[in-house]
Amino acid sequence: MRKKIVAGNWKMNKTFIDAEELISDIADLLEEIDLGNTEVIICPPFLFLEIATDIAEEANYSVGAQNMSDQEAGAFTGEISGAMLASMEVEYCIIGHSERRKYHHETHEMLARKIDLALTHSIRPIFCCGEILAEREAGMHMEIVKKQLEESLFHLNETELSSVVIAYEPVWAIGTGVNATAAQAQEMHAYIRDLVKTRYSQQIAFETSILYGGSCNSKNAKELFAQQDVDGGLIGGASLDASEFIRIIQSF
Numbered sequence: 057m058r059k060k061i062v063a064g065n066w067k068m069n070k071t072f073i074d075a076e077e078l079i080s081d082i083a084d085l086l087e088e089i090d091l092g093n094t095e096v097i098i099c100p101p102f103l104f105l106e107i108a109t110d111i112a113e114e115a116n117y118s119v120g121a122q123n124m125s126d127q128e129a130g131a132f133t134g135e136i137s138g139a140m141l142a143s144m145e146v147e148y149c150i151i152g153h154s155e156r157r158k159y160h161h162e163t164h165e166m167l168a169r170k171i172d173l174a175l176t177h178s179i180r181p182i183f184c185c186g187e188i189l190a191e192r193e194a195g196m197h198m199e200i201v202k203k204q205l206e207e208s209l210f211h212l213n214e215t216e217l218s219s220v221v222i223a224y225e226p227v228w229a230i231g232t233g234v235n236a237t238a239a240q241a242q243e244m245h246a247y248i249r250d251l252v253k254t255r256y257s258q259q260i261a262f263e264t265s266i267l268y269g270g271s272c273n274s275k276n277a278k279e280l281f282a283q284q285d286v287d288g289g290l291i292g293g294a295s296l297d298a299s300e301f302i303r304i305i306q307s308f
């Protein structure tokens with residue numbers, strides 16, 4: 057049975073005291089609910105990973121980073137490696153977020169290297185894919201997502217792929233307040249699952265968690281998460297408020 061997952065991507069938000077408070081609040085609220093088959097992942101900025109992993113020792117969430125270098129080590133000023141994340145007991149890393157593709161010009165090849173390095177260090181990638189508005193309007197959204205998966209992910213073998221979480225994040229829905237409809241999300245998630253089935257196997261496709269991301273909040277999560285192929289969400293803005301994040305987690 058594949059896992060349900062709700063992951064919070066804080067992006068570049070919060071300072072030290074606020075981050076500590078938000079993580080503690082989420083941890084406290086998580087104690088009060090029955091998570092069942094749902095895994096909660098918190099992805100704060102690098103600087104707050106240590107607080108997140110410390111508090112996680114006694115709490116019911118996992119910790120993810122928002123990015124990592126495509127290089128193993130060395131003269132790459134300002135970068136953070138997979139080995140460093142692993143040494144901080146970080147379990148997940150978001151790879152291929154559209155903001156990194158756009159602002160940091162991350163290419164398919166670079167993302168493939170990040171995926172490989174993450175797996176080398178036993179970090180589970182949360183691989184983001186999704187089309188921009190013009191691509192959807194041109195009816196190219198399936199083609200775009202297929203290429204993103206083929207170029208950065210489908211070189212993995214079955215065992216490696218089984219450690220990956222896929223997040224479908226239509227770029228036009230991220231931070232805009234306009235989420236994909238449940239039907240649009242389901243259509244793309246079913247398509248992604250079918251691509252995984254064709255490239256790997258029915259079993260792997262069935263077991264891969266595919267998250268939806270893009271203006272997901274406690275008002276629309278229930279309908280989105282009710283879709284057969286939507287296994288949870290990657291949540292940006294709405295993960296910055298503990299009560300709102302918990303309401304989303306309770307939307308299954």
Ligand code: PEP
Nearest residue numbers: 230231269270271292293
């Ligand atoms: C994201 O950045 O991954 C995201 C889904 O953002 P938001 O929920 O704010 O649209």
